[in-house]
Amino acid sequence: MAANTIRTIGLGLALAMSSAGSVLAEDFPHYAAVTGVAADDVLNLRAEPTASAPVLGTLSPGATGIEITGASADEKWLRLNVDGRTGWAAARFLKDVPMPPWWTEQVPLACSGTEPFWSLRYAPGLFRFEMAGEAAQNLDVEWSGAPQNGKAETVGMKLSGKGTEGFVVFKGGTCSDGMSDALYAIGLDLFLKTPAGRRALTGCCRLD
Structure with missing residues (x-):
């Protein structure tokens, strides 16, 4: 069976499963916008998903392009990152911005890691890898695939470039870089x- 056919079957099963529940791992991350907040008010970003938690920051009325990375168990609060910090805002004041799910490979991503510091940016069909002290590399996607068990939160891609080859696996779920207070909704193994040698990173x- 061709790789493209496998990919189609995997995504079809994933889409069917994602529509069956209210909030699943593959629902995050996605963009949202502030709604229902008066022009002279703000939406508070709190340290925990409760109205009594300390305020970490604020979002202005009509703010958009806000990356949502998770939800509380009762779905009344959404987790998001603002200025490099993770906080919680009341879900009733945030509306989804229409966009493809990240795992359809249509959404640009910006990835990074530490020790050593590196970055990987993704635009559909193309990656750019950078590491301190080394020349940046453009990497093409030879093929991609997702598990056929309906787990839309896992996507693998075969990469190739000038003198370089490799594989990347994206996995939906809470991810920490271990260096900052921010929590993300996608992890990766590269x-x-x-x-220069072999690397496992x-x-x-985050959404880019």
Whole structure:
């Protein structure tokens, strides 16, 4: 069976499962906008999903492009990142911005990791890998696939570039870079064979 056919079957099963529940891992991340907040008011970003938690920051009325990375168990609060910090805002004041799910490979992503510091940016069909002290590399996607068990939160891609080959696996779920207070909704494992040697890297991704 062709790789493209496998990919289609996997995504079809995932879409069917994602429509069956209210909030699933593959629902995050996605963009949202502030709604229902008066022009002279703000939406508070709190340290925990409760109205009594300390305020970490605020969102202005009509603010958009807000990345939602999770939800509380009762779905009344949404987790998001603002200025490098993770906080919680009341779900009733945030509306989804229409966009494809990240795992359809249509959504640009910005990924990074530490020790050593590196970054990987994704635009559909193309990656750009950078690491301190090394020349940046563009990497093409040779093929991609998702499990056929309906787990839309896992996507693998075969990469190739000038003298470089590798594989990346994206996994939906809470991810921490271990260096900041931010929590993300996508983790990745990156394996590369380059002229400089072999690398196995782990990091987190955000919408780009």
